Amino acid sequence: MNLQTNSVVHPDKGWRVWWQLSRPHTLTAAFIPVLLGTALAIQNGPIHIPIFIAMLVASLLIQTATNMFNEYFDYARGLDNEESVGIGGAIVRNGVKPKTVLNLGFLLFGISILLGFYIVISSSWWIAVIGLICMAVGYFYTGGPKPIAYTPFGELMSGFFMGVVIIQISYFIQTGSISTISILVSIPVSILIGSIMLANNIRDLDGDQENGRKTLAIIIGRQKAIGLLAAMFIISYSWIIFLILFTETSFWLLITFISIPKALKAVKGFIGKTEPLQMMPAMKATAQTNTIFGFLMAVGLFISYFS
Template identity: 70%
Template sequence: MEMHTTPAIQPEKGWRVWWRLTRPHTLTAGFVPVLIGTALAYQYTSIHFGLFFAMLLASLLIQTATNMFNEYFDYVRGLDTEHSVGIGGAIVRNGIKPKTVLSLAFALCGISVLLGVYICMQSSWWIAAIGTLGMIAGYLYTGGPKPIAYTPFGELTSGLFMGLIIILISFYIQTEFITTTSVLISIPISILIGSILLANNIRDLDGDKENGRKTLAILLGRENAIRFLQGMFIVSYAWVTALVLFQIASPWLLIVFLSVPKAVKAVKGFIGKTKPIQMMPAMKATAQTNTIFGFLLSIGLFISYFL
């Protein structure tokens, strides 16, 4: 959701319109969990790359479809205008027809279903039920009579479905079982994915409040929401540290601390800012923290298997 009284952003042209429609800064929430789940599986089995790429593409398509549902329903409810700040706005600024956006979102879900059939044929049909729940959650995030995005549960929902569940599915389709370690290592990634949404809601706090939303950022207030975001970062790093101290995970996972400067930049980027445009760099840094943290975690896992 992106509604603010700021100068209009110049419309994109050509392929950039469609690229913007995918909201690329959020796609990190699609590929990082698949990478982590696959890296965890490598300890137990050789990687089935067909399943890996199918899962990766399905995850990215579902994330993109969710973004398009968001774009469509924010427009329908009058929350997006040509003055909106953010990565969205393809309908209001670039003239893409609302029905085109909605149809494209459903088409991406359809492709995901086909990929899901392949994944199920190679692993378990229980994956179909879980995948269906994920797509329903993506639609209900901004669709339906009571959108999840309008409640304080958006961060929890995104972290659960785009973090924990995708990591465990990615792990399971390779190994055909789940371990306690795979669940525990998925927690910090789930938190960081939730932080991306929280950062978005901190930026949109004033506009969301005007339009009747009751997001976590609104309930906490701007300053407390920033502190909560900082706490999410701290818990993520502390969680990995605890896994190492209790010998649940390899010390190589501490390589994730190389991403700390980006997390610090994200928090500092919000402090003292009130205008949405001023907070865009902080939002970007939050998404980058998830990306870098996830890649480093994967590297740490692979290194620990070889050494």
């Protein structure tokens, strides 16, 4: 593909471009796990607010940097063009220099590392090791010779590191330990984070296949991928019932069921659709399901603590 950067772009470097470049709809996948891990930690004692803020900002910066790398490497591999669907494409549509995007990603990583120093000094140096692994996964998700996003493991890796790992870190830096309940509570949110990636891959299935990707959606096919998305939603809500019945978790977690209409909208929005633009509302609904579900789960934990 001939990557043109002079004649076809529409230079626009206002704040809206940089906001879109951060892909704000994905940032809740970084915010919700930190909030949830902290909501779990409050059950064991007072919360250290500065550490919470540092963890929250670091997670958001790492997610934003990951989005920057995604933008850069999609451009470098010729996957982005003016007709690409989505809010990416700042390089090809808005004339932002590729190196600027790449360097900004590394800058955000650097700031998150500085915040990480404060976090590990206040908790454990093991957090530094785990944090660096998370950053490496963020970079190699679309970077490197064999990007994770090009394999069937994108959903698993994103769900595990952004869900289970971030929740456990957020819990550990407040309590100094990890519990069985903190792991169990992280499962449904991890599944929903993975569902965001699956929804993205369902939308981009045809283009990804043409470009040689081997995502899970490509391997199992569009219809089965939509069925898997529905199953992931069902498991997430069923997990809440399991937590209430078989652990000491409060029945207040049932308020997560308020998000079910969004999950239904997501699945229905993919059925019978083949054009990426047609599937954008479904992808948005998938991300909103994770946001509302996770936020309400944290609210349920806070209510159970104060009630």
